[in-house]
Amino acid sequence: MASAAKTPLDGASTTPEAVVVRFAGDSGDGMQLTGGQFTLSTALAGNDLATFPDFPAEIRAPQGTLFGVSAFQINFGSTDVDTAGDAPDVLVAMNPAALKTNLPALKPGGLVIVDEGEFGKRNLDKAKYDTNPLEDDTLAKYDVLKLDISARTIEAVKPFGLGNKDALRSKNMWTLGLALWMFDRDRKPIHDWLKAKFKSKPEIAEANIAALDAGHAYGETAELAGPLRQVHVDPVPTAPGLYRTLTGAEAVALGLVAGARLLRLPMFFGGYPITPASAILHHLVRMKEFNVTTFQAEDEIAAICAAIGASYAGSLGVTSSSGPGIALKTEAIGLGIMTELPLVIVNSQRGGPSTGLPTKTEQSDLYQAVYGRNGDAPMPVIAARSPADAFECAIEACRIAVQYMTPVMLLTDGYIANAAEPWKVPDPEIFERFPAQFLDQPNGPDGQLLPYKRDDKGARPWIKPGTPGLMHRIGGIEKAVDTGHIDYSPGNHQAMTDARKAKIEGIRVRDQQVSVGTKSGKLAVVGWGSTYGPIHQAVNRARRKGLDVSHIHLRHIWPLPANLEALLKSYDNVLVPEMNTGQLKTLLRDQYLIDAQPLTKTSGQPFQIAELEGAIGKFFDGVEGNEGGEVPPNADQLPNPVGVEK
Amino acid sequence: MNEMTTITTTLKDWETDQEVRWCPGCGDYAILKAVQRTLPKLGADPKNTVFISGIGCSSRFPYYVESYGFHTIHGRAPAIATGVKLANPDLDVWIVTGDGDGMSIGGNHTMHILRRNLNCQILLFNNEIYGLTKGQASPTSRLGTRSPTTPAGSYDRPAKACAFAIGAGARFVARGFDVSKKLPEVLEAAYRHKGAAFVEIFQNCIVYNKDVFDGFAAPKGAEDHQLWLEDGQPMLFANGTKGITLDHETLQLAIVDVVDGDWKAAGVIVHNVKNRSIAHMLVEIPFPQFPKALGVLYDDPRPSFEGEVADEKARLSEGKEPNLAALLGKGQSWTVDEDEGHPA
Numbered sequence: 001m002a003s004a005a006k007t008p009l010d011g012a013s014t015t016p017e018a019v020v021v022r023f024a025g026d027s028g029d030g031m032q033l034t035g036g037q038f039t040l041s042t043a044l045a046g047n048d049l050a051t052f053p054d055f056p057a058e059i060r061a062p063q064g065t066l067f068g069v070s071a072f073q074i075n076f077g078s079t080d081v082d083t084a085g086d087a088p089d090v091l092v093a094m095n096p097a098a099l100k101t102n103l104p105a106l107k108p109g110g111l112v113i114v115d116e117g118e119f120g121k122r123n124l125d126k127a128k129y130d131t132n133p134l135e136d137d138t139l140a141k142y143d144v145l146k147l148d149i150s151a152r153t154i155e156a157v158k159p160f161g162l163g164n165k166d167a168l169r170s171k172n173m174w175t176l177g178l179a180l181w182m183f184d185r186d187r188k189p190i191h192d193w194l195k196a197k198f199k200s201k202p203e204i205a206e207a208n209i210a211a212l213d214a215g216h217a218y219g220e221t222a223e224l225a226g227p228l229r230q231v232h233v234d235p236v237p238t239a240p241g242l243y244r245t246l247t248g249a250e251a252v253a254l255g256l257v258a259g260a261r262l263l264r265l266p267m268f269f270g271g272y273p274i275t276p277a278s279a280i281l282h283h284l285v286r287m288k289e290f291n292v293t294t295f296q297a298e299d300e301i302a303a304i305c306a307a308i309g310a311s312y313a314g315s316l317g318v319t320s321s322s323g324p325g326i327a328l329k330t331e332a333i334g335l336g337i338m339t340e341l342p343l344v345i346v347n348s349q350r351g352g353p354s355t356g357l358p359t360k361t362e363q364s365d366l367y368q369a370v371y372g373r374n375g376d377a378p379m380p381v382i383a384a385r386s387p388a389d390a391f392e393c394a395i396e397a398c399r400i401a402v403q404y405m406t407p408v409m410l411l412t413d414g415y416i417a418n419a420a421e422p423w424k425v426p427d428p429e430i431f432e433r434f435p436a437q438f439l440d441q442p443n444g445p446d447g448q449l450l451p452y453k454r455d456d457k458g459a460r461p462w463i464k465p466g467t468p469g470l471m472h473r474i475g476g477i478e479k480a481v482d483t484g485h486i487d488y489s490p491g492n493h494q495a496m497t498d499a500r501k502a503k504i505e506g507i508r509v510r511d512q513q514v515s516v517g518t519k520s521g522k523l524a525v526v527g528w529g530s531t532y533g534p535i536h537q538a539v540n541r542a543r544r545k546g547l548d549v550s551h552i553h554l555r556h557i558w559p560l561p562a563n564l565e566a567l568l569k570s571y572d573n574v575l576v577p578e579m580n581t582g583q584l585k586t587l588l589r590d591q592y593l594i595d596a597q598p599l600t601k602t603s604g605q606p607f608q609i610a611e612l613e614g615a616i617g618k619f620f621d622g623v624e625g626n627e628g629g630e631v632p633p634n635a636d637q638l639p640n641p642v643g644v645e646k
Numbered sequence: 647m648n649e650m651t652t653i654t655t656t657l658k659d660w661e662t663d664q665e666v667r668w669c670p671g672c673g674d675y676a677i678l679k680a681v682q683r684t685l686p687k688l689g690a691d692p693k694n695t696v697f698i699s700g701i702g703c704s705s706r707f708p709y710y711v712e713s714y715g716f717h718t719i720h721g722r723a724p725a726i727a728t729g730v731k732l733a734n735p736d737l738d739v740w741i742v743t744g745d746g747d748g749m750s751i752g753g754n755h756t757m758h759i760l761r762r763n764l765n766c767q768i769l770l771f772n773n774e775i776y777g778l779t780k781g782q783a784s785p786t787s788r789l790g791t792r793s794p795t796t797p798a799g800s801y802d803r804p805a806k807a808c809a810f811a812i813g814a815g816a817r818f819v820a821r822g823f824d825v826s827k828k829l830p831e832v833l834e835a836a837y838r839h840k841g842a843a844f845v846e847i848f849q850n851c852i853v854y855n856k857d858v859f860d861g862f863a864a865p866k867g868a869e870d871h872q873l874w875l876e877d878g879q880p881m882l883f884a885n886g887t888k889g890i891t892l893d894h895e896t897l898q899l900a901i902v903d904v905v906d907g908d909w910k911a912a913g914v915i916v917h918n919v920k921n922r923s924i925a926h927m928l929v930e931i932p933f934p935q936f937p938k939a940l941g942v943l944y945d946d947p948r949p950s951f952e953g954e955v956a957d958e959k960a961r962l963s964e965g966k967e968p969n970l971a972a973l974l975g976k977g978q979s980w981t982v983d984e985d986e987g988h989p990a
Contacts, residue, residue, distance in 0.1 A: 040978050244979035254974055261970055268733050287973065289963035293732055293955060298758040302725035305718070305755075309698075309729025312716055313737065317729065335719050425979065428970040465714035465730070465737055468693045473662070473709050475717025476701075485664065486709065 015232050018077025020085030021179065024102040025094030027061050027070040030172035035072025036420070037176060037193060041185045043245050043422045046235025047076040050533060052084030052606065053418045057275070057358045064118075064126040069101045078234035082386070082533035084419065086608040090182075092175055094118060094149070096127035103138075111143045111227055113178070115171070117150030143227035147218070149174055156214035160207040170211035177215025184232045187216060239424065246423035248387040248416035249279035252320070252346055255394025256280075257290045258428060259344075260316045262395065263402055264435045266291040268310030269318045270303035275358045276417040277322045277348040300328035304345070308332060311341040312474075314438065314464035316398060320346035322414075323365050324355060330373055333407050337377045337500065339474045340452075340460045342401035342436075344394075349413040349529075351604045360604030361414035363529050364580035369409045370558050370587060376497050378504035380404070381558040383411040385532035388423045390416060393555065395431065402436045404507055405459040411557070413579075415530045415606055439463045439470060444482070451484040458503030505559050512561035516540055517550025520570035523619045526596070528554040528584055531577055531607055538612035547620050557584070565592045573619055575599055577612055653691040657682045660692065662712045673824030673849035674703060677771065678710055680829040681740075685711075687830070688837050695738045698727045700747040703778045704771035704849070707742040721752020724759035724768070728951075731764055735952045738837075739766040745786040746776045749805050753785075761815040763841040765950035767833070770807055770844070771824075773851035774858055781854035793854075808929040811844040812922070812944060819925060819944040823848035823863045828874065828941065835942045841950045862938040873937040875928070877919040877945070880909045883937045889914030890936075892924075899927050901936065919945040 023038070025031045032053055042049045052073040061068030075085030087107040093099035095118040106112065119134055133139060134146055153174045157167045173194075180187055191209050198205035222228055246254075260267035269292065271281035285294050293315070297303035304319040311317030321329060326347045336343045349365045351357025369381045380400050384390035390412055397410040439461035444450040451472045452460050463470050472484060480487035481495050515532075516539045517524075527535040532553050539551035552567070554560070568574055568588065574596040576585040582598035589596050599615045601607055660682040668674045685695070695713035699705035701720035708715030714737075718726045723741045731739050741759075748756045748770045759768070775793070776782040783793040783800040786807060790799035811819050818839040822829040824847060836843035848859045857864075862871035873883045873890065881890035886904060891913040893900040902912045918924070925944035 043978070044980050046982070238982045240982045240984045242975050242979055242981050244975060244977050250977075257973065258970060266733070268729060270729065286962075288959045289966035290968045290970070290973070293959060295728070295732060295955070297725065297728075298754055301722060302728070302755055302758065305722040305725035306729030306732070308718075309716075309726035309731075310733035311729075312726070313696075313730045313733035315733040317733075331719055332722065339716075425971075425975040428974065464734075465696045466694055466734060471692050471713050471715075473664075473715035473717065475708070475715075476719055477717065 020075045020088045021090040022073040022088040023092045024071040024098035026063055027068045029094045031070045031072050034172040034176045037190055039420050042076045047233050048081040048236040049076040050081050050084045051420045064123045066097045069098050078236050086610050096123045100127045108141050113145045115149035116146045117148040153211050156211045157207040160203050170208050173208045173211040174215035177212035178219050181216045181219030242425040243422050245420045246387045247420045248390045248412050251387045251390035252280050252394050253283035255391040257287055259395040259398025262433050265316040268293045268315040270295045270297050270306040271320050272297050272300045272303045274322045274325045276414045277320045280320045300325040304329040304332040308336050311343050318344040322348050322350050323352045334373050334377050335476045336407040338476050340405045343407040344397045344401050345409045347411050348417045357604045362579050366583035378501050380408045383529045383557050387421050399434050413530050450482040453482050507559050509556040509561050511563045515551040515553045522548040523573045524550050524552050524571040525575045526552045534607040534609050534612055537609045542616045653689050655686045660685050660712050664709045666710050669853050671852040676824040684830040684833040697740045698723045699742040702744040702747045704742055704744040721747050724755040731952045741768045743770050745772045745784045750785045757814040760842050762951040765841055767836045767843045770846050771849040772846050773849045775851050775855035777851045807846045816844045817841045817946050817948050818843040820845045820942045821940045840947050871937050873939045875917045875941040880914045880916050
C-alpha cells in the first residue's frame with residue numbers, strides 16, 4: 001500500500017491502479033462540463049470510475065469568489081471503483097479561489113496545475129490571499145505546474161477572431177486537452193461532441209477544438225521538463241456488452257419507464273422544480289413515446305395530488321422532489337396511504353433542515369420517509385446505493401406500489417442524482433413482468449362491490465373510473481372494512497389501522513445478504529444509500545488487514561428484511577455510518593433493541609474511505625496491523641466550509 | 647369529454663345509499679338535488695362521471711352522487727382532478743369545493759386550474775363562513791362578520807370568487823344560488839362549456855351564517871334584486887322596468903329606468919357572454935346598490951389543457967418507437983467486445 005506521502009503519480013509508477021483528479025474553477029469556468037467530458041473519455045478508455053460533482057447553489061456567483069467555486073472530482077482505475085476517491089492526486093485550479101478551497105483536500109505530494117494567468121491582485125484579493133500562493137511556500141508540499149492557461153488559450157483560438165472574453169470561454173477545453181494527454185486518452189470523441197454541441201456555430205466548435213488540441217500538444221512538448229508525466233491507467237477487465245455512463249437522475253427516469261412498462265401501465269409524473277430532483281422531470285419529458293405524461297405543477301402539493309389523481313384514474317402516478325418539497329407533499333402522502341392507491345415518491349435528499357444545502361448531499365430524510373406523517377401511516381421505503389442501483393430500485397418501487405396498492409418512497413440523494421458511473425445496459429427482457437390488474441366486476445357476495453376487500457397480500461382492488469357497474473366513493477376519512485363507506489367507529493378504525501400496518505409490514509422483500517465478509521463476527525458495518533461505495537471499500541481494506549468486519553448494505557429501509565434481526569444479532573458490534581445524525585441507527589435500535597453505534601457526518605460531503613477505516617479500527621484496538629486508513633483521517637481533507645478560515 | 651352520449655338516467659340513478667349528513671335545512675341539499683336533476687338532462691353516464699372534492703361541508707358531496715367519487719384533502723381537489731383528467735380525458739370531472747377550500751387553502755390550485763383551462767366543472771359553494779369547523783370567518787365573509795375568530799367583527803377584506811376566477815383566466819364564469827330554480831340551467835351551461843367552467847353557488851349555512859344572502863335570494867323582492875343574464879338578451883330586471891347600461895363618461899355600469907319596455911331607448915346593453923370586460927364589471931358591481939348578477943356571466947371557450955397535453959405528447963412521440971432497449975442504451979455508450987474484455 002502506498003504511504004501517506006506517495007501518490008500514484010510518483011516516481012516510476014506510471015501505471016497506477018487508480019487516480020483521483022479534481023477540476024476546480026469558477027462556476028462560470030465550465031468545470032462540470034470539463035468533468036463530464038473527462039468522465040466520458042475515462043469510460044471509453046475502459047476504466048471503472050466514480051464521480052463527484054460539487055457545485056454552489058448560486059447559478060453564477062460573483063466571479064473569483066470563494067463561494068463561487070465549482071468542482072468535479074473523478075476517481076478512475078483498473079479495478080472496481082465505487083467512490084469518487086478520498087484525496088485527489090491531481091488538482092486543476094483555474095483561479096486562486098479554486099486553489100484555496102480545494103488545496104486542503106489534495107494528497108501530500110500531489111500535483112497542482114494552476115492557471116497562473118488568473119493569479120492577479122484582484123483575484124488574489126477575492127480569494128482572500130494576502131500573498132500570492134504561487135510565490136510563497138503554500139505549495140511546498142506539492143508538485144506544481146504553473147501555466148498561463150488563459151494566455152495560451154487566447155493564443156490557440158486567435159485564428160478564429162474571437163474577442164478575449166469569448167476566447168477565454170475555451171479555457172476549460174485547453175485544460176481538458178492537457179488532462180487527456182496526461183492520461184493517454186483519445187481526443188476524437190471530444191472533437192465529435194464539440195462538433196455536435198456547436199452544430200449551428202461551427203466557428204465556436206473549431207475554436208474549442210483548437211484549444212483542446214493546444215492543451216494536448218502542450219503536454220506532449222512539455223513532458224521532458226518539470227513535474228508533468230504521462231500516466232496510463234489500465235482498463236478494468238469488464239464483462240462484454242453495451243455500456244454507457246449514467247447519472248442517478250437518468251437512472252431513476254429510466255427505471256420508472258421500465259417499471260411502468262413491466263406493469264403495462266401508462267405513467268403520469270407530476271413534478272415541481274427543486275434541486276437536485278428536477279433532472280428526473282427533465283429526462284422524462286423527453287420519453288413521451290413510452291406513454292409518459294409529465295406535468296409541471298404549480299407547487300409540490302399539486303404535483304403529488306395530480307399523481308394521486310392519475311393513479312386513481314388508472315395510471316402509475318409518480319412524483320419526485322427533495323426534502324423540503326417532500327415535507328409539503330406529506331399530507332397528500334397520507335391521502336395515498338388512506339385511499340390505498342399506488343404511488344411512487346422519489347426523494348433526492350439534500351442537506352437540511354429547511355432550504356439547507358440545496359446542492360450538497362445528505363441522508364437526513366430517513367425519519368421523514370419512515371415516520372414523518374400524521375397518524376399511523378406506514379409506507380414502504382427503498383434506498384438506492386448508486387446511479388446504476390437507482391434503476392433497479394425504481395423498478396422495485398413501481399412493483400411494490402401496484403402490488404400492494406400503496407405509496408412507496410424511493411430515496412436517492414444529491415450525490416447519486418448528479419454523480420455518473422459506467423453502467424452495463426441491461427436487456428429489458430430479463431426483468432420479470434408484473435402486469436397491473438384492475439377489478440372489472442363486483443367482488444362481494446350477491447354482486448356487491450367491496451372496494452376495500454383485501455387480497456392475500458392485504459391489498460385492496462384497483463378500480464378505474466370508467467368501469468361499468470363499479471361506481472364507488474373513496475376519500476381521506478376513515479373507511480369501513482370492505483365497503484369503504486365512511487366509518488369512524490372505534491372497532492373499525494382499529495381494524496383498518498391494523499390492516500394498513502399489516503399490509504406494509506407483510507411486504508415481501510429479499511432476505512438481507514452480507515455485501516462483504518461473513519454472516520457473523522466481531523463487527524458489522526451497516527449502511528444504506530450512497531454511503532455504499534466508501535463503506536464497501538473501507539470494509540474491504542480492513543479485511544485485507546485481517547480484521548473481522550463485514551459490510552451489510554440495506555436497500556429496503558421499510559419494511560426491513562425479515563432475516564435482518566437475526567443477522568445483526570450474530571455480530572458482536574454494529575456500526576452504522578450515515579450522512580445524518582444517526583437515523584438508521586435509531587431505527588435499528590428501535591426495531592431490534594441492539595446497541596447499534598452511530599458514525600455520522602453532516603458536512604454536505606460524502607464519507608471518505610479513510611474516515612470509515614479509522615472508525616472501524618476503533619473496534620480492533622490492540623489488533624496488529626490496525627493503524628487506520630491509507631490516508632489518516634484528517635479534518636483538512638474535508639473541503640473548507642466556504643469563506644471560513646480554519 | 648363532454649360529448650353527448652345516449653345514456654338515459656333519472657334522478658334516482660344518481661342517488662347513493664348513503665345517509666346525507668348535512669344539517670337539516672342546509673342549502674347543500676338543494677344543490678345536490680339540482681345536480682342530480684341536471685345529470686340526466688345532460689345524458690351523463692355514471693360510470694364516466696367523477697366528483698372530486700376537498701374538505702368542508704360541501705366536500706361531502708361526492709358520497710351522495712352515484713358515480714365515481716373522490717373526497718380528497720383540504721384545497722387540493724383541482725390538483726387531484728388535473729391528474730384524473732390528464733390520465734383519462736374521457737371522464738367527466740366535477741369539482742365540488744367551498745369558499746374556504748377553494749379560495750383560501752386551495753386558492754393556488756383554483757388559480758392554476760383556471761389558467762390552464764382543464765375541461766371540468768368547478769362548483770364553488772360560497773356560504774361566506776367555515777361551516778365544518780364551526781363558524782369561523784372565511785375569505786369571502788363580509789367585513790364585520792362576527793365569528794369565534796373575529797369576535798369584534800372581521801376586518802380583512804373579502805375575496806370575490808368570480809372576480810378571482812376571471813382574473814385567473816377562466817373562460818367560463820357563472821353564478822347561481824342553492825334554492826334557485828334556474829340553477830340546473832347554469833349547471834347545464836357549465837357542462838356544455840369545453841374547458842374549466844367556474845360556477846359560484848351562493849349557499850345558505852343555516853347554522854353559522856343564516857340567510858346572509860336573503861338580500862337577493864329571498865323570494866320576496868327577487869325581481870328587484872336578481873339580474874339573470876342571458877346571452878343576446880338585454881340586461882333587464884324589476885320585471886323589465888329597469889336595466890343595466892354602460893355609462894360612457896365613467897366607463898362603469900349604471901342602472902336606467904325602462905319606460906314601456908323600450909330598453910333600446912333606455913340604452914340597456916345586451917349581454918354578450920364573450921365580452922370579458924363587461925363580465926369583469928358584472929362581478930364587481932356592488933350589492934344592494936345594483937341587483938346581483940346571476941347566470942352565465944362569461945363563456946368564451948379556448949382549447950382545454952388535457953387536449954394540449956395530449957397534443958404535445960403526440961407531437962413529441964411522433965415517429966418514435968417506444969423501444970426500451972434502445973432507450974436504455976442511448977447517449978454516450980460504448981461496447982466491450984467478447985475477446986478483449988475492454989472497450990473496442
